[in-house]
Amino acid sequence: MSKTYGTGSAAVPALRDVSVEFAAGALTAIMGPSGSGKSTLLQVAAGLDRADTGEIVVGEVELSRLSETRLTLLRRTHIGFVFQAFNLLPALTAEQNVSLPLRLAGKRPGRAAVRDVLARVGLADRARHRPAEMSGGQQQRVAIARALVTRPAVLFADEPTGALDSVTGREVLVMLRELVDRERQTIIMVTHDPVAASYADRVVFFADGRPAGELLRPTAEAVAARMTGSGALAC
Numbered sequence: 001m002s003k004t005y006g007t008g009s010a011a012v013p014a015l016r017d018v019s020v021e022f023a024a025g026a027l028t029a030i031m032g033p034s035g036s037g038k039s040t041l042l043q044v045a046a047g048l049d050r051a052d053t054g055e056i057v058v059g060e061v062e063l064s065r066l067s068e069t070r071l072t073l074l075r076r077t078h079i080g081f082v083f084q085a086f087n088l089l090p091a092l093t094a095e096q097n098v099s100l101p102l103r104l105a106g107k108r109p110g111r112a113a114v115r116d117v118l119a120r121v122g123l124a125d126r127a128r129h130r131p132a133e134m135s136g137g138q139q140q141r142v143a144i145a146r147a148l149v150t151r152p153a154v155l156f157a158d159e160p161t162g163a164l165d166s167v168t169g170r171e172v173l174v175m176l177r178e179l180v181d182r183e184r185q186t187i188i189m190v191t192h193d194p195v196a197a198s199y200a201d202r203v204v205f206f207a208d209g210r211p212a213g214e215l216l217r218p219t220a221e222a223v224a225a226r227m228t229g230s231g232a233l234a235c
């Protein structure tokens, strides 16, 4: 797929003839310098934005042929998205924030299902708390629970630990890893942090709007070496 922002002399090619696959049931990290196209890839792959050319296939469904209405429906049911800024509604409790996607999809959220997903992210005892009453790590876990409540095929996460200190960030990463190991949840995560990337099964490096190498079963050291250029032989 390709994606260019703007036109004429203001055109910025963000993705250039990208061809990349992400395995189901695995945690994949995407890394690369600022402006290399990571967020654009995530937005396009999640159906939040459209590619100019090419195909995006999630499971069996090809997104680029879908109408806006069908794409919105598919996003609500098959795709979860977590952002760096947790984007929770401050007036709502954890439970109410988590049930929001079900309400938007016109479903009546069952309390048991909502409690279950909060338990899966380790927040069974925080259901009645509002975001301001929780730590950053807990708020991000509520955001992840909200993304998981529709049981999406893919969870996309754009720098999910970017706003967290290293200890709470670690808790979120352990939880993402457990979702993959225990439930075979498919997760695709953009990160700048080699430690965060080391929780992944595979790291795909982006440069100038294209994949530029990968590491399997990465260690933080190997990722850092690859990013500074000294690990060119490692990928």
Ligand SMILES: Nc1ncnc2c1ncn2[C@@H]1O[C@H](COP(=O)(O)OP(=O)(O)OP(=O)(O)O)[C@@H](O)[C@H]1O
Pocket (backbone or CB within 6 Å): 005, 006, 012, 013, 014, 032, 033, 034, 035, 036, 037, 038, 039, 040, 041
């Ligand atoms: N809405 C937009 N309008 C115009 N150009 C954009 C827009 N969004 C991104 N770009 C440009 O597209 C290119 C890729 O941006 P993108 O945000 O995907 O990179 P990134 O790798 O996620 O960067 P970062 O690590 O800084 O978040 C950059 O040159 C950026 O300036």
